[in-house]
Amino acid sequence: MxxxxxxxxxxxxxxxxxxxxxxxxxxxxxxDDPETVETIGVLHDEHGAAWTARWVSPGVAALxxxxxxxxxxxxxxxxVVNRRLYVTRDVLPAVEEDEFYHAxxxxxxxxxxxxxxxxxxxxxxxxxxxVSLEIDRGLIVPFTLACVPHVDLAQRRVTVVPPIExxxxxxxxxxxxxxx
Numbered sequence: 001m002x003x004x005x006x007x008x009x010x011x012x013x014x015x016x017x018x019x020x021x022x023x024x025x026x027x028x029x030x031x032d033d034p035e036t037v038e039t040i041g042v043l044h045d046e047h048g049a050a051w052t053a054r055w056v057s058p059g060v061a062a063l064x065x066x067x068x069x070x071x072x073x074x075x076x077x078x079x080v081v082n083r084r085l086y087v088t089r090d091v092l093p094a095v096e097e098d099e100f101y102h103a104x105x106x107x108x109x110x111x112x113x114x115x116x117x118x119x120x121x122x123x124x125x126x127x128x129x130x131v132s133l134e135i136d137r138g139l140i141v142p143f144t145l146a147c148v149p150h151v152d153l154a155q156r157r158v159t160v161v162p163p164i165e166x167x168x169x170x171x172x173x174x175x176x177x178x179x180x
Contacts (some may be wrong), residue, residue, distance in 0.1 A: 004046045009086035010103045013037045018078055019060045023071030027053055027061040043085035051085055104153060110135045110160045118160055
């Protein structure tokens with residue numbers, strides 16, 4: 001089992017509160033598709049312990065440790081609350097062109113079009129209405145081509161054009177357009 005490496009491991013899920021008395025837990029997937037948590041296979045936590053997850057209902061999972069033991073009861077489930085489950089970056093499938101894992105963006109240097117350093121990306125927000133990047137100096141920008149026209153993974157830099165004003169047209173049932 002790989003040892004936890006915060007520089008290369010990617011968060012897949014966080015263990016939440018127990019569900020019932022039989023060792024089940026609420027599991028909060030950090031993936032687009034929660035099924036990925038189960039299909040990806042063996043996960044590990046910050047302590048290097050191995051885990052696998054099996055969904056029993058939406059948002060509720062049975063966890064099995066590296067020895068093949070499922071959490072037996074609520075008390076055991078309470079002991080693992082807030083544990084984060086990871087995989088090494090190389091386990092994840094390759095992304096398409098112009099697609100990025102959040103973990104790849106975090107830590108990148110944000111620069112203006114003229115090359116001035118604006119800060120470092122610290123959080124990638126996705127609340128369902130579109131992704132935005134939070135830069136450590138208090139700037140949050142929509143992750144759109146208008147505001148982030150260039151991402152250079154090799155140089156670990158993104159070009160950011162902060163919008164002066166953001167105008168949203170459309171409705172949530174149809175096409176939404178964002179203009180800066």
